[in-house]
Amino acid sequence: GYGRTAVNYEEGRSTFVDDVLTSQNETQVSARVRLNVHATTSTDQGVDFGARLRLQWDQGDSGIDRVSPGQIYVTASGFTVAVGNVGTAFDNAGLLYASEVGLISRSFGNPMGDFYAYESKSYGANNNRLGVSVEYAVDALKARFSYVDADQTGLTDADEEISISVDYDWNDVALSAAALKDGKSIDGNDQYFLGAYYTLAGTENGVGLSYIDNGVANKPVVVDGIRTGTANVEQGKTFVLYGDYVVAPLTTISAYVANNDAAGNETDNAFGIGARYDLGGAYLAGSLERGYDENVRGDFGVRFDF
Amino acid sequence: GYGRTAVNYEEGRSTFVDDVLTSQNETQVSARVRLNVHATTSTDQGVDFGARLRLQWDQGDSGIDRVSPGQIYVTASGFTVAVGNVGTAFDNAGLLYASEVGLISRSFGNPMGDFYAYESKSYGANNNRLGVSVEYAVDALKARFSYVDADQTGLTDADEEISISVDYDWNDVALSAAALKDGKSIDGNDQYFLGAYYTLAGTENGVGLSYIDNGVANKPVVVDGIRTGTANVEQGKTFVLYGDYVVAPLTTISAYVANNDAAGNETDNAFGIGARYDLGGAYLAGSLERGYDENVRGDFGVRFDF
Amino acid sequence: GYGRTAVNYEEGRSTFVDDVLTSQNETQVSARVRLNVHATTSTDQGVDFGARLRLQWDQGDSGIDRVSPGQIYVTASGFTVAVGNVGTAFDNAGLLYASEVGLISRSFGNPMGDFYAYESKSYGANNNRLGVSVEYAVDALKARFSYVDADQTGLTDADEEISISVDYDWNDVALSAAALKDGKSIDGNDQYFLGAYYTLAGTENGVGLSYIDNGVANKPVVVDGIRTGTANVEQGKTFVLYGDYVVAPLTTISAYVANNDAAGNETDNAFGIGARYDLGGAYLAGSLERGYDENVRGDFGVRFDF
Numbered sequence: 001g002y003g004r005t006a007v008n009y010e011e012g013r014s015t016f017v018d019d020v021l022t023s024q025n026e027t028q029v030s031a032r033v034r035l036n037v038h039a040t041t042s043t044d045q046g047v048d049f050g051a052r053l054r055l056q057w058d059q060g061d062s063g064i065d066r067v068s069p070g071q072i073y074v075t076a077s078g079f080t081v082a083v084g085n086v087g088t089a090f091d092n093a094g095l096l097y098a099s100e101v102g103l104i105s106r107s108f109g110n111p112m113g114d115f116y117a118y119e120s121k122s123y124g125a126n127n128n129r130l131g132v133s134v135e136y137a138v139d140a141l142k143a144r145f146s147y148v149d150a151d152q153t154g155l156t157d158a159d160e161e162i163s164i165s166v167d168y169d170w171n172d173v174a175l176s177a178a179a180l181k182d183g184k185s186i187d188g189n190d191q192y193f194l195g196a197y198y199t200l201a202g203t204e205n206g207v208g209l210s211y212i213d214n215g216v217a218n219k220p221v222v223v224d225g226i227r228t229g230t231a232n233v234e235q236g237k238t239f240v241l242y243g244d245y246v247v248a249p250l251t252t253i254s255a256y257v258a259n260n261d262a263a264g265n266e267t268d269n270a271f272g273i274g275a276r277y278d279l280g281g282a283y284l285a286g287s288l289e290r291g292y293d294e295n296v297r298g299d300f301g302v303r304f305d306f
Numbered sequence: 307g308y309g310r311t312a313v314n315y316e317e318g319r320s321t322f323v324d325d326v327l328t329s330q331n332e333t334q335v336s337a338r339v340r341l342n343v344h345a346t347t348s349t350d351q352g353v354d355f356g357a358r359l360r361l362q363w364d365q366g367d368s369g370i371d372r373v374s375p376g377q378i379y380v381t382a383s384g385f386t387v388a389v390g391n392v393g394t395a396f397d398n399a400g401l402l403y404a405s406e407v408g409l410i411s412r413s414f415g416n417p418m419g420d421f422y423a424y425e426s427k428s429y430g431a432n433n434n435r436l437g438v439s440v441e442y443a444v445d446a447l448k449a450r451f452s453y454v455d456a457d458q459t460g461l462t463d464a465d466e467e468i469s470i471s472v473d474y475d476w477n478d479v480a481l482s483a484a485a486l487k488d489g490k491s492i493d494g495n496d497q498y499f500l501g502a503y504y505t506l507a508g509t510e511n512g513v514g515l516s517y518i519d520n521g522v523a524n525k526p527v528v529v530d531g532i533r534t535g536t537a538n539v540e541q542g543k544t545f546v547l548y549g550d551y552v553v554a555p556l557t558t559i560s561a562y563v564a565n566n567d568a569a570g571n572e573t574d575n576a577f578g579i580g581a582r583y584d585l586g587g588a589y590l591a592g593s594l595e596r597g598y599d600e601n602v603r604g605d606f607g608v609r610f611d612f
Numbered sequence: 613g614y615g616r617t618a619v620n621y622e623e624g625r626s627t628f629v630d631d632v633l634t635s636q637n638e639t640q641v642s643a644r645v646r647l648n649v650h651a652t653t654s655t656d657q658g659v660d661f662g663a664r665l666r667l668q669w670d671q672g673d674s675g676i677d678r679v680s681p682g683q684i685y686v687t688a689s690g691f692t693v694a695v696g697n698v699g700t701a702f703d704n705a706g707l708l709y710a711s712e713v714g715l716i717s718r719s720f721g722n723p724m725g726d727f728y729a730y731e732s733k734s735y736g737a738n739n740n741r742l743g744v745s746v747e748y749a750v751d752a753l754k755a756r757f758s759y760v761d762a763d764q765t766g767l768t769d770a771d772e773e774i775s776i777s778v779d780y781d782w783n784d785v786a787l788s789a790a791a792l793k794d795g796k797s798i799d800g801n802d803q804y805f806l807g808a809y810y811t812l813a814g815t816e817n818g819v820g821l822s823y824i825d826n827g828v829a830n831k832p833v834v835v836d837g838i839r840t841g842t843a844n845v846e847q848g849k850t851f852v853l854y855g856d857y858v859v860a861p862l863t864t865i866s867a868y869v870a871n872n873d874a875a876g877n878e879t880d881n882a883f884g885i886g887a888r889y890d891l892g893g894a895y896l897a898g899s900l901e902r903g904y905d906e907n908v909r910g911d912f913g914v915r916f917d918f
Contacts, residue, residue, distance in 0.1 A: 033682030070339030372675030376645030
């Protein structure tokens with residue numbers, strides 16, 4: 001797991017207080033403690049079995065309300081099959097989040113539509129959610145498939161989400177592609193991702209390009225500052241160009257430009273720049289970004305893995 | 307702890323949705339991740355002290371809502387005294403669950419009355435529950451006593467449950483007996499168990515016989531498909547004949563026939579058959595059973611301990 | 613962490629049941645299981661990073677409802693800076709709780725006003741609470757500073773609590789002082805502590821003196837046995853004289869006399885005596901105390917650390 005804390009500035013930060021959109025302090029401290037519990041055993045035939053749980057606390061939680069739902073998996077001959085609270089093929093696509101900057105790891109080039117992912121806290125009302133995932137890894141290839149049913153009991157009639165993704169390393173180029181059907185059990189919420197990243201031979205400098213067809217996301221509907229409900233909103237298509245450059249030993253500068261054509265944007269262009277300094281076992285990082293709503297956000301802090 | 311997952315078929319499976327008995331999918335995936343946390347220390351005099359907690363997630367839980375209530379215990383000279391969330395003497399009787407088959411470990415020959423056991427999740431409304439248990443183990447003998455008070459504050463006036471059990475190994479025969487007073491704080495809910503298991507010398511094949519006087523269980527009262535409340539229902543007496551047979555290396559077939567004379571049964575006879583294949587560190591298992599309501603259930607899956 | 617259990621007698625013990633003050637059993641079993649989770653990493657420059665969580669169950673909890681909020685800290689060159697769920701400078705003052713006796717570690721000479729401390733369970737409604745603490749330790753000196761904001765979002769307008777404390781060892785005398793502003797975000801709830809403890813050279817026998825200006829505590833207002841609300845009540849000033857004496861190998865007797873001048877006291881003098889027998893890795897302890905309400909309480913039990 002890891003621990004991290006950062007000063008986090010978000011221009012125009014607000015939240016809903018009893019459905020009323022209310023301003024809050026733009027500068028707050030963000031923190032997270034994540035603890036992965038991973039219990040494994042191996043059979044005489046070389047098959048590995050494992051179970052995963054996660055404890056995660058974020059600043060703003062009164063405590064760890066719930067330890068995550070469990071996952072059971074089996075690994076043999078390059079195949080990993082998992083049942084329960086699984087990571088999904090789309091969410092795990094190798095380059096999907098590659099344009100992220102800063103300590104909190106954010107980017108306006110990230111996917112904006114709704115889909116399932118490994119759940120760090122609680123299924124919430126979907127307590128009968130069931131996921132199954134398959135991953136196959138061999139040499140430079142990783143292929144993934146996942147299936148998530150929001151309610152396996154059949155009491156509610158939600159669509160199942162199905163997704164696939166493939167990563168492939170070819171010389172100095174990493175390729176990644178993913179597709180998704182009925183994301184987060186929203187009928188017709190199909191999404192697509194294509195990404196490539198080129199690393200300059202003999203360096204850690206590189207440049208990447210991504211295309212995301214975002215599908216829809218369920219968002220609050222706000223009328224005159226009052227939340228009146230939620231609606232599925234088209235999130236448009238996103239193109240992202242990004243790169244990383246090692247400016248000095250242990251110090252990496254990253255930046256991205258993203259273009260998204262969703263209807264509600266104030267501007268279709270967002271960009272961000274970040275820096276990271278490696279302490280060996282921990283790192284300092286900061287970033288500055290400007291989003292599609294023309295607001296600025298930035299962070300600076302420290303993260304360490306354990 | 308352990309992890310397990312299985313496909314679980316239950317004919318006529320249903321649940322209450324706002325007190326209305328509602329059908330759900332007969333075939334569902336069952337999964338469990340159980341993690342026992344066990345912290346111990348030993349004094350210079352050779353006395354062992356320990357504390358136990360359990361984290362358990364079952365498919366159908368939105369997460370691990372609560373880590374189990376704690377248990378404190380002391381072990382010395384064969385005696386173990388535990389306070390808090392204790393295992394009870396009745397529930398821990400050596401052969402009480404010996405007729406179970408399949409991956410999920412079920413049997414219609416299991417006890418059907420209500421009584422306290424180690425609580426894997428939460429006391430619920432009985433947050434002031436207090437248990438005390440004593441176990442004495444020497445050579446072939448294990449004797450147990452337990453006491454559980456549903457509310458030690460005295461604010462509610464519930465009966466205390468008291469239970470005892472004894473296990474004894476005599477040549478190739480294992481004997482087990484248990485008795486219970488006021489099970490789960492229900493006045494007059496007394497229960498008795500007698501069991502024996504004979505292992506053929508030099509093999510792992512065996513045959514067992516159990517008798518259980520089940521007392522009562524608190525069950526929903528359903529009128530025209532609507533749950534109108536709960537009532538304490540007599541669970542009758544159960545006789546179980548069961549056996550295990552190693553048909554091939556690592557492969558064991560188990561089966562049982564159970565007879566129960568409770569008033570509400572569609573049939574007084576239930577039976578089950580199961581198979582288990584040892585993978586070394588994990589096992590595959592499956593079962594098929596037919597219950598007192600003439601419905602069939604079956605499972606197939608994998609379990610591993612860690 | 614540790615485990616402990618004790619028989620706990622409290623004369624006139626009562627609790628609120630739907631706001632009605634109701635008697636409960638005076639003698640109950642008390643138990644606690646505390647598990648500290650502590651994940652750390654060190655950088656190449658010798659800086660230590662760590663994250664803390666706590667799982668704590670007390671008799672009376674239905675389970676561990678919430679794992680504690682997290683804490684992130686950094687240690688370098690004698691300085692420790694922590695963010696999140698931090699211990700506070702006032703609460704961590706070296707001698708603040710030095711007059712405690714018995715297994716449950718209680719004393720009427722403890723501080724009685726409200727202030728923040730490390731939260732073992734949940735922030736409750738103050739989920740946006742944020743703490744920052746700094747500790748500096750060098751040779752015989754420890755200095756601490758802490759800051760706790762009940763709501764960093766600014767949505768509620770609570771005062772921030774600030775506190776400092778200093779411990780210093782000078783030959784056979786330990787000195788400790790602390791000050792607090794706006795304790796537990798109550799405006800004007802300032803508190804002060806001064807303490808000294810003298811150890812007889814070459815022994816573990818000693819005698820201590822404390823002065824506490826307690827500020828206020830938020831207490832239920834009870835009219836004719838009914839709780840009508842809460843109010844901030846002045847807790848007066850407390851003087852405590854206490855001592856420890858090793859009467860036999862492994863056996864220590866401790867005692868205190870405390871004087872508090874708060875308006876609501878039946879008597880201004882309280883006292884307590886306790887004994888502790890070391891088992892090596894665990895200890896037995898018991899105590900008897902008489903409080904400002906002229907009621908007696910006592911405990912006897914066992915505790916072990918792990």
